Amino acid sequence: MSASQLLRNPGFVGLLIYRLLAMMSYQIVAVTVGWHVYELTRDPFALGMIGLTEVIPYFCFALFAGYAVDHLPRRKLGMFACLGLLLTTLILAGVASGTLPAGAFGIGTLTLFVAIAINGVVRAFLAPVYMSLFARVLKREHFARGAGVSSVVMQTGLVLGPALGGVLVAWGGKTSAYLVAAAFALAAAIAIITLRVTEPPPAAERAPVFKSIGEGLRFVFNNQVVLGAQALDMFSVLFGGAVALLPAFIHDVLHYGPEALGVLRAAPAAGAVMMGLWLARHPPQKNAGRLLLWAVAGFGLCIIGFALSRQFWLSALMLMLSGMCDGVSVVLRSTILQLSTPDEMRGRVSSINGIFIGSSNELGAFESGVAAKLMGLVPSVIFGGCMTLAVVGATAKLAPKLRRLDLRDLQ
DSSP: OOHHHHTTOHHHHHHHHHHHHHHHHHHHHHHHHHHHHHHHHOOHHHHHHHHHHHHHHHHHHHHHHHHHHHHSOHHHHHHHHHHHHHHHHHHHHHHHHTSSOOOSSSHHHHHHHHHHHHHHHHHHHHHHHHHHHHHHHSOGGGHHHHHHHHHHHHHHHHHHHHHHHHHHHHHHOHHHHHHHHHHHHHHHHHHHHTOOOOOOOOOSSOOOHHHHHHHHHHHHHHOHHHHHHHHHHHHHHHHHOOGGGHHHIIIIIIOOOTHHHHHHHHHHHHHHHHHHHHHHHSOOOTTHHHHHHHHHHHHHHHHHHHHHOOSHHHHHHHHHHHHHHHHHHHHHHHHHHHHHSOGGGHHHHHHHHHHHHHHHHHHHHHHHHHHHHHHOHHHHHHHHHHHHHHHHHHHHHHOHHHHTOOGGGTO
């Protein structure tokens, strides 16, 4: 089945619409709330607290969200998660409009951070719902092609969401931006609850929560292919991320103004979109494990190339190529996860995967800052790229089943 034929599958299209709308809502809020918090506090430390306020509830609820997705109606959970996004955006809009009390150190700031924390809880449900329903709307032999299409949709949301958020704040103000995000959240709730898909019947008897979560953890840590793919992605992002240091590179190395930041931040996503479109037409099957390892190694080399570049166009090219390599990694890891996971365990495994990926993004930014402080800006990024190559070598040696993986063996 071609990518165009997949897009004639109403269940798959509806699921993609749900993902895109929810992501657009989340990304608009992420851009707007950062501006809003800094406007109220004028404290850069408060900006750092935004990520921490969201990630702690996410980690606390992720495993329980996976359990809920495996044992409760998935569309209803997705709808309630989107309504949670709607609630937080309306709270934020109330603060921005003055309907709710606001002040630099008063209830207004507290209300913002409460809404951000709720967003962290809500985000714990969004990906497991999507991953679980993905396997219900597509046949197993279409998972790889579907993952390519899904990657394009995800990266499109990552590009359009922040851009739209910035435009809305600049032209319509914070309240308008929040209300548009609320509209996207409501539309996502409607999209998921009206999705045409059959869900598995509920189990006659539910396993205890902690026992069920333990089963999910044992499955991941006892499956060399799944664990190897997740660990490879986590450590490559942990050491190889350069996005957190882009403002410093633009100012100190490339000697450009703030207008260059948007171009460089968009470059990896643009590369991932192009690769996703290619993989949707030419899904990988043979030697998938080796391809995954080479893609992550290519990502590390691109990060080193970016660190050594002194030309703006070359830096943008290196980041775009890193996005293309990352696009291969995302599609292959998603396909491996879908093909390897039993249907009754998809929510829990997806939540564990989310913890791997979520932690690598947050800790990666922290690691980049610490390494730059200790080593200097350029050496720290070169070190990160070299560490990514070392992670690839270690994974190839310690996870031979992943190295020899052929996706046809999982179908």
